[in-house]
Amino acid sequence: MTTDRDALKREAAMAAVAMVQDGMVVGLGTGSTAAFAIDGLIARVRDGLRIVGIPTSERSAQQARAGGLKLTDFSQHQKVDLTIDGADEIARGSLDLVKGLGGALLREKIVAAASQRLVIIADEPKLVPGLGGTVPVPVEVVTFGWETTAKRLARLGANPVLRQAADGQPFRSDGGNLILDCHFGVIADPAQLERDISGVIGVVETGLFIGMAATALVATATGILRLDR
Numbered sequence: 001m002t003t004d005r006d007a008l009k010r011e012a013a014m015a016a017v018a019m020v021q022d023g024m025v026v027g028l029g030t031g032s033t034a035a036f037a038i039d040g041l042i043a044r045v046r047d048g049l050r051i052v053g054i055p056t057s058e059r060s061a062q063q064a065r066a067g068g069l070k071l072t073d074f075s076q077h078q079k080v081d082l083t084i085d086g087a088d089e090i091a092r093g094s095l096d097l098v099k100g101l102g103g104a105l106l107r108e109k110i111v112a113a114a115s116q117r118l119v120i121i122a123d124e125p126k127l128v129p130g131l132g133g134t135v136p137v138p139v140e141v142v143t144f145g146w147e148t149t150a151k152r153l154a155r156l157g158a159n160p161v162l163r164q165a166a167d168g169q170p171f172r173s174d175g176g177n178l179i180l181d182c183h184f185g186v187i188a189d190p191a192q193l194e195r196d197i198s199g200v201i202g203v204v205e206t207g208l209f210i211g212m213a214a215t216a217l218v219a220t221a222t223g224i225l226r227l228d229r
C-alpha cells in the first residue's frame with residue numbers, strides 16, 4: 001500500500017536522483033526512502049545514464065542488481081562521488097543524523113565516509129530540532145559479551161534494548177553483529193555522545209552520523225526543502 005509518507009519519500013528520492021551525473025560512482029543507501037532512489041537510478045540507467053553503484057546493504061545490492069545497475073566495491077573504487085541515503089532523524093541546522101533503524105549503519109557509515117557528498121533524503125517528520133527525541137540511537141556491537149557492552153552503554157545514560165528480528169531471534173546486521181537500540185531521549189551533545197559510545201569496548205559502530213551529511217532533501221507538503229551544511 002502506498003502511503004502519503006511514501007509519496008513524500010519518493011519525491012525526496014527523485015530530487016536526489018536528479019543530482020547524479022554521468023560517470024559517477026554512487027553510494028546506494030538502505031531503507032524504504034533509499035529504495036525509491038535506487039528505483040529512480042535504475043530508470044535513469046535504462047535511459048542511458050552510465051554510473052556504478054556501491055551498495056550499503058545486501059538488500060540494496062539485490063534491488064540494484066535486479067534492476068540492472070552495475071555494482072562495484074572498494075577494491076575497484078575507493079572514492080564515491082555521491083551517496084544517496086535515508087535517515088531516521090536529521091537535526092535541523094547541523095544536519096547531524098541518527099541512522100540505522102534499518103540495520104545497515106556500519107556499511108552506511110563506511111560508504112558515507114568515502115563519499116565526496118552525502119545527500120540525505122527524507123520526509124518532513126524526520127527533521128527535528130535535536131537528535132534522540134523520536135528514535136533510539138542504534139549501536140552495532142559484537143556478539144561476544146554483548147550483555148557487558150549493554151551495561152557500559154547504560155552507564156552513558158541509555159536504556160539499551162537488544163533488537164529482535166521478525167522471527168523473534170536477535171536481529172543480525174549484514175556483518176553478523178547485534179544491534180542495541182539505545183534510548184537516550186533528546187541528546188544535548190551528539191558529537192560528544194558519538195565519541196563516548198565509540199569508546200565503549202564491544203561497540204562496532206554507532207548510528208550517530210556527525211558532520212557527514214552535506215545536503216538534506218526533505219519532502220514537505222509544500223515541496224522539497226533543501227538544506228546544505
Ligand SMILES: O=C(CO)[C@H](O)[C@H](O)COP(=O)(O)O
Nearest residue numbers: 031032033086100102103104
Ligand atoms: O539508516 C537506515 C538503515 O540502516 C535508513 O536510512 C533509515 O533507517 C531510514 O529508513 P527509511 O527510509 O525506511 O525510513
